[in-house]
Amino acid sequence: MSYAYLFKYIIIGDTGVGKSCLLLQFTDKRFQPVHDLTIGVEFGARMITIDGKQIKLQIWDTAGQESFRSITRSYYRGAAGALLVYDITRRDTFNHLTTWLEDARQHSSSNMVIMLIGNKSDLEARRDVKKEEGEAFAREHGLIFMETSAKTAANVEEAFINTAKEIYQKIQDGVFDINNESNGIKLGPQQSRSQGGMNQAGGGGDSQSGGCC
């Protein structure tokens, strides 16, 4: 499990927009049409490569329901990236973005990278929110924007990876303080000091299994 950086992500947005499906598609490369409601928060992880560097993504998939809002708020601080998801076939989910964004900005570190995602792009026939509207919203609030489909996997990889690229760039630019873990960023075992050969040895063994997930 030798990685250069570890980024913590959260996925937020209204209930039923496909947050858990996005995570499942990203971590397991599969789509589950029927998914239970997420209770509280679920965890998933995957390794990606950016700029030749291994980066571990730890992703917390939050419940969209209002009743879990106080729980999910606890995850804003300590996340380096957030995927803010709406459903292109349901305008109300788009209309709620402002609330979500306010919540996120209020509780997170100011450097958190937010990626706006219009999910369910496969349901073109039922589209209710134009792509241009999403783009405009993203431009207005300084977010990255993408339309994805957790069902067909279109742009799912890109959404997670582009967010990571943005964070990586911010690290390179010195915006993030890497030693402050509450930013949601951690240096890999071989880069941080004071961790002896034990981890290295363990890490070597685990990277063999790491490939699958």
Added chain:
Amino acid sequence: MDYLRKYLSTPDQGQRPSGADTVERLCNRVTSSTLLDDRRDAVRALKSLSRKFRLEVGTQGMAILINVLQLDRNDTEITGYALDTLANIMSNEPSEDEDEMQLNLPEDIGSQFTEMFIKDPENVSLLLSLLEEYDFHVRWPTVKLLTVLLTNKSREMQECILVSPMGVSKLMDLLSDSREIIRNDGLLLLIQLTKNNANIQKIVAFESAFERSLDIIREEGNSDGGIVVEDCLLLIINLLKNNSSNQIFFKEGGFVQRLTPFFTLQPADQNPQGGWSAQKVTNIHLMLQAVRTLVSPSSPAQQTQSCQKSMYQCGLLQELCSILMATGVPADVLTETINTVSEVIRGNPGNQEYFASVMAPSNPPRPAIVVLLMSMVNEKQPFPLRCAVLYCFQSFLYKNELGQSQIVQTLLPTSADANTISAGQLLCGGLFSTDTLSTWFAAVALLHSIVDNTTQKEQLLRVQLATSLGNPPVSLLQQCTNILAQGAKLQTRVGLLMLLCNWVAHSTVGVTHLLHHANNVPFLISQISASEGDEHELLVQGLCAFLLGICVHFNNDQEPNYTKQALRQIIEKRIGIENFNDKLSQVTKHEGYSKAAKKPQLNLKSQNEVLFDHAFTRLFKSLENDILKSVLEVQENGEVQSANVEEHDKVVMQYKEVIRSQDEELGSIRQELLELKNKYSAAEKQLEEFQQTVQQLKDQNALLKVGRGQGQDNNGAELLKLKQEVEAHQKDLEEKNTAIEKLKNDLTIAEAKTLVAVSSEENGEPVPGEAAILQATVNRVTQELEEMKVSIANKDQDILQYKNKFEESERQIGELKQIPPQTATTVDDSRVAELQARLQGLEGDNKTVTNEKNTLQERLKKSNEDNLKLEDQIKKLEEENRRILEEKSEAEEETKSLKTEQDDLLVLLADQDTKLDTYKTKLKELGVQVESDDEDLGDDDLDDISGDENELDS
């Protein structure tokens, strides 16, 4: 702090007022005093009384103290006192000083006060906000108070903290406090906070609790550390227990390998005399518990498997096994280590294989399994340790056919090596030991060597035992039944019966073997039919019924005396169906049965409780109904058969025939359906594929078009040239069109001019080249001409009339001249003169009309000339027009040919695309990544494509 209390309480004692009065006075002072110092003193006094007069301070002072926290929070000292006081009145912890405690208080006074306090969630938020204060006097008592609140009203407090913004995060920050006492009390607080609340557990884990706790444990010296290590481990276990999300996080976060150093024993630990400190024993126990939480058999199998795998990969299993073989390890630690190893290897082939290869450092070296089994069948070993070894052995054989065959192999005569002690020998020795527990353990261990494994069941039948010299060898199976028949102790019999049931279940060969010995069936019958007996005997009778039932159910009629049918009849006659059922149900009624059915590990306090094994309960559950059915068949079949067997058979045969034909029909129809379904789904799939291909082709086409547009491709350039050509031609065409338009305009202007010219009778030259207008003019002129002709004709007629009149007049004159004598000459003369005058007038008239006629004819001639000229001009214009039209059609033809050329090129392009596609798929098949580039290209250039397409379409 004690000295403070004494110091403060002296004046109070001097006045000897009642406690309640003093508290009331102090409360008044806190509320009414305007001086901070006064208030501070009063709160300090309240604090000192808060244990002795807990009830009074609590009832009268709580609201006041909360008020102090709100209003005087800028003064750290008074805030600290108030917090301490609140903690004192709510805490149920007994004070060190016995006299200080107020007696005769209700037990739950602390939780009652807590309830009062948290009734207003604002109070909890207030405490959480106080945590932001770095001052020790505030932060520490706040931590302690929060811990008390959490201890008393766990669930309510958890909800309050969850709802409070960043509540959990603030508490997590305590772990980073540089002051050790706050960090340690923060740990205690977190342990309380995370109890039984998955949401909080996840947030705490998200806030890097694993990392922090593991860091602290490492800094404190792992298992050699103090109570802080214990607290960290308790927190980690809280976070992991029953929380699969956190377990995945723990594994994915790479924390499993950080557990390995916990179990690295120092040389000093291996000293048999040294002994381990109590703290170390506790720490190791908790560390083992943490490991077991990750690989618990009740967790989802996939997750357990991946944790087991990484435990092997990071060397944790190896360290655990070295503890197993080490000396000087306390027995309870050893037992728990064995249990932990069991769960780390359970059902994981790789780990089981490793475990089989572990050798004990004895002389000669023996496999660890053998050494462990030696402990299991040794009655001097502690009972929990023996249970742990059995669990380990079971876990080693769980879903491990290879391991099972290895164990059974050691019992077979071929591989018997007299010099080494094998697992098989130990198990046989145990089976026939005088120690009843050893027999039970060995029987259950053997049971697990053959469970769910028909091959090994049959192999085990081959095992022969040498009895005393001279006697023929006895089979292992027979020896078991012999011991049973001798009426040994309960546990021995239960153990052996469970082994036998498992052995012959699903094995017709085994059943035949068992039935072959003449004594076995009568023994079972006698057991089952016995009417008397206590609870224990009933249990044995139930197990015997189960064994006999298995013999019926898995009977293939190879043993002539005890065929299926024969056994049914025996059961019916000797035992009775009702009785048989009743006996069988005795097994599940036993409380030990349901206990064992719960989980694979033996969880028994004393050795008297040893009865059932988990694997056996599974077998019983799965076979109970089948056996009942098998045995019940006796009745139904028996009755019907006795009625009229032959007729019945005939009817049955007929029905069977019908059913068979129907079955065949059904089968063919089903197959047809299946085929159709397949065809349908295939067609659908094809359709979908086609659709996808079309879409892809479209996309790629668009992409390629763009590519060409950018000049990345030769074809693109060509296309561009063509496009430009087409454009140029179109422009030409347009220019020509405008020219024509202009000409038309000119023509109208010319028409207007001609009109003017005609109307003003001026022979202004008409502007040449305006055919239509000229034509119109000509038309008009011709019309005029016609009109003139008509008028001339009229005049001609007039002239003719006049001529006629003239002739008539002349004739009249002639007549008159011929008859002059008849008339008076004067009259005649006057009449002639009159007539001559009239004639002259008429002649004048005639002259003017002729003149008029002449001028008109002249005008007509001129008009005709004009007309001719105009017609000439029209001809010229028409010619010009024709030329332009020709040019236009030429241009159109050229465009058409260009278009067809372009179409051909597009077709060519499509062909190339398909080729490209096939090459791509081929490349993909060859493992080259092609797709990603295309997709990137596609995303970036999507807008350009649509623009280009629009241009082309127009």
